[in-house]
Amino acid sequence: MSPSSTDALRSGVDALGARLVECCVADFSSNARGKTVSRDDFLALGGCRLASVVLGLALTGENPPGVYGYILPNSFEDVDLIADPATLVAQLGRPRAATVLCEPHGHLRAEISGIEYDANALSPRGALRRVLARLGQAGYTAMAAPELEFYLFNRRPGGRPGDLMAAVGTPGSPAQEMGCEADSVERAGYFAPYFDALFDACERMRIPVTGYAHESAISQFEVNFLPGEPLAQADAVFRFKRVARQVAARHGFIASFIAKPFLDQPGAGMHWHFSLQHKGDGRNAFLEPDSDRDGPRLRQFVAGLQRHAPAATAIFAPYDNSYDRIRRTDSSPTAATWGVDDRTVAFRIPQSSPKNRRVENRLPGGDASPYLTVAATLGLGLAGMEHAWEPHDGGAALPATLGQALGELQADAVLRDVLGGVMVDFFCAVKRTEGELRNAAPDPRQDWDLVHLPEQA
Numbered sequence: 087m088s089p090s091s092t093d094a095l096r097s098g099v100d101a102l103g104a105r106l107v108e109c110c111v112a113d114f115s116s117n118a119r120g121k122t123v124s125r126d127d128f129l130a131l132g133g134c135r136l137a138s139v140v141l142g143l144a145l146t147g148e149n150p151p152g153v154y155g156y157i158l159p160n161s162f163e164d165v166d167l168i169a170d171p172a173t174l175v176a177q178l179g180r181p182r183a184a185t186v187l188c189e190p191h192g193h194l195r196a197e198i199s200g201i202e203y204d205a206n207a208l209s210p211r212g213a214l215r216r217v218l219a220r221l222g223q224a225g226y227t228a229m230a231a232p233e234l235e236f237y238l239f240n241r242r243p244g245g246r247p248g249d250l251m252a253a254v255g256t257p258g259s260p261a262q263e264m265g266c267e268a269d270s271v272e273r274a275g276y277f278a279p280y281f282d283a284l285f286d287a288c289e290r291m292r293i294p295v296t297g298y299a300h301e302s303a304i305s306q307f308e309v310n311f312l313p314g315e316p317l318a319q320a321d322a323v324f325r326f327k328r329v330a331r332q333v334a335a336r337h338g339f340i341a342s343f344i345a346k347p348f349l350d351q352p353g354a355g356m357h358w359h360f361s362l363q364h365k366g367d368g369r370n371a372f373l374e375p376d377s378d379r380d381g382p383r384l385r386q387f388v389a390g391l392q393r394h395a396p397a398a399t400a401i402f403a404p405y406d407n408s409y410d411r412i413r414r415t416d417s418s419p420t421a422a423t424w425g426v427d428d429r430t431v432a433f434r435i436p437q438s439s440p441k442n443r444r445v446e447n448r449l450p451g452g453d454a455s456p457y458l459t460v461a462a463t464l465g466l467g468l469a470g471m472e473h474a475w476e477p478h479d480g481g482a483a484l485p486a487t488l489g490q491a492l493g494e495l496q497a498d499a500v501l502r503d504v505l506g507g508v509m510v511d512f513f514c515a516v517k518r519t520e521g522e523l524r525n526a527a528p529d530p531r532q533d534w535d536l537v538h539l540p541e542q543a
Contacts, residue, residue: 094171095186096129102176104184109134109167111188112210114404114516115145115542116327116343116455120167120188133169133188137162141190141208142516145542150519155198157208157512165192165205173321175291178332187211187321207508210457214317217461217504221468226362226371228464229444231313232323235354235452236330237342238277238305239540248536250347252305253339255280266351268302277307284333291329293322303351313359316460323356323456331541342540345403345451346410353411353418354452359436360463361444362387370443378440382474387445388424388433389477390470391463395422395432395449397498398466399484400491401458402450404517405543406524407535409491411451412484419448422481432481449484453543458505458513465504488521 099107107128110118123134139162142153154160167188177183189212190205206212221228242249252263255276267273274281281298288295294312301308309330311322327343334341346353362371362383372384391398403412411418419432427437434446445467450459469475485491492514495501502510527533 091171092129092132095132095169095174098171098174099125099129099184102174102184103182104176106180106183107169107174108177108183108185109136109169109188110185111136111141111167111190112324112455112457113141113143114210114455114458114513116324116453117542118324118328119143122183128169131166133167133186135164136167136190138165138190138194138205141165141205142512144516144519144523146520146523146538148519148523150515152515152518153512156196157199157201157508157515158196159194160197163194165190165194172318178287178291178329187324201508203508207506208512210455210461210509211317211320213505213509214320214457214461216506217465217468218316221362221464222365224468224472225365226468227365228316229313229361229363230316230319230460231359232311232319232456233308233355233357233359234311234323234326234343235301235306235308235356236327237303237344237347237354238280238307238334238339239342239347240339246532248532250536250540253277253334257338263305266302266304266306267300270300274298274300274307280333280337283337284330287329287333288326291325293326293329295326301352303353304348306352306354313361316360316464320456320460340540342543343452344535344539344543345405345408345453346414347536347540349410349414352416353414355411355418355448356450356452356454356456356459358447358450358459358463359444360387360447360467361442362467370441372443372445373440380443383471384435384443384445385477386470386473386475387467388435388470389475390466390468390473391433391445391447392422392424392477392481393470393475394466394498394500396482396485396491397494397501398462399449400488400495400514400517401462402447402454403488403491404455405453405535405539406488406521406530407539407543408451408453409485409487410531413486419484421483424477424481432484453539461505462501466500469500469504488517492517
């Protein structure tokens with residue numbers, strides 16, 4: 087870590103009056119893993135040390151057999167979690183504790199396969215940073231704006247763990263949503279204390295949310311974010327999911343980003359809007375050089391996404407439950423289609439002013455990793471521009487299962503280049519293990535999806 091970063095961490099910790107610092111690293115589920123250390127230990131290391139085994143855990147804590155010795159070392163040796171000073175903020179509800187986002191670093195060698203690499207090759211956040219560096223080398227910067235859908239519900243009293251029902255705004259209240267009340271400000275008003283507390287927490291943690299509304303499924307809401315630099319936006323979504331869950335628990339219900347909790351209702355999406363700018367003058371790169379008409383890069387960016395959507399679906403839909411959302415056509419795309427101002431397609435070009443010309447990726451579910459989602463989208467868009475690909479009418483059908491999608495991802499040379507081969511193999515091994523654990527349950531949807539994903543997706 088550079089002296090300037092060390093100084094920035096020290097001044098940030100002292101400004102917060104923190105005696106404890108929580109070092110967080112993102113896994114594929116968007117859960118925060120890591121540890122809390124003293125101020126002095128944190129500053130001495132610029133973060134902390136963490137056993138490499140943690141990087142390869144499945145959602146429910148198991149060790150995937152295809153990981154240890156083949157990708158991660160069997161010795162479970164430590165890696166360094168290096169903190170990003172720009173992400174240091176106060177912890178929610180803890181005045182003398184801070185939290186910071188970290189990335190793993192350190193040499194690793196898998197004993198059986200013999201591969202050697204730096205631990206950052208396994209970091210979803212690191213993968214996004216590398217894609218942004220490639221974008222910069224090509225002469226572009228990017229802006230991103232996410233829209234995130236999620237549910238508020240409770241587990242049914244006296245029911246099985248997977249029995250879910252719409253939350254009530256105040257514990258014990260008789261008022262409960264019995265059918266979808268889309269865009270109802272009255273129903274949303276019952277949850278005003280929750281959203282007030284949530285937006286207060288977001289303000290303290292520098293999460294740039296702008297508003298919320300009741301969405302088109304029972305007890306489903308959408309939160310919008312200001313546009314911003316892609317890494318900061320992925321950080322914001324990663325942190326928002328955790329804060330939304332924590333604040334909801336304090337209000338007596340669950341905030342969940344599971345893709346499809348109710349088969350008869352629309353699923354939860356994580357829609358991302360992207361624009362590119364020329365580094366020199368900041369002009370929108372999707373326009374013609376000398377006019378406000380759409381230029382070839384807009385179509386080429388879409389073509390990169392369209393051509394590799396079957397493989398990228400494993401990133402955008404990372405659980406078996408995610409495919410309940412994709413297979414059913416209620417408000418979610420089922421093929422790699424594109425169009426102008428069409429909310430039924432996977433890749434939409436919204437109506438906008440020339441300055442704000444952008445592409446919306448509507449494929450990702452609320453359960454996707456924001457880091458890998460943004461990395462894959464920008465990386466594939468850049469590939470489309472570099473190869474001058476053209477989009478086509480219609481679009482390939484998306485994989486119907488996670489297993490199919492993982493096969494497409496592992497064989498896709500472009501995404502292996504975008505994310506890194508070690509990252510792709512690591513992701514696929516973890517996800518296959520989760521699929522095996524899920525499918526071993528008596529009723530996989532009821533006994534695994536609706537038990538584990540509501541609080542962890």
